[in-house]
Amino acid sequence: MLSFEFSRQRADLEHEYRKAMRRALVLIDAGELSHAEAEIRAANDFRAAINALEAERKAA
Numbered sequence: 001m002l003s004f005e006f007s008r009q010r011a012d013l014e015h016e017y018r019k020a021m022r023r024a025l026v027l028i029d030a031g032e033l034s035h036a037e038a039e040i041r042a043a044n045d046f047r048a049a050i051n052a053l054e055a056e057r058k059a060a
Contacts, residue, residue: 006057010050017046 020043027036 006053010053013046013050013053017043017050020046 020039024036024039024043027033027039
């Protein structure tokens with residue numbers, strides 16, 4: 001994978017991860033724990049995608 005393409009994909013995933021974590025924190029502050037848990041799961045999915053992308057890059 002081209003370095004630029006990898007960087008772009010990683011940046012997109014990092015952005016989505018951070019958005020999900022911010023939403024989770026806002027929901028926790030608002031007392032919406034069940035919704036916050038869903039956002040945390042979404043953030044974990046983005047983190048897993050980042051890790052998979054890193055592993056793919058290292059394997060290449």
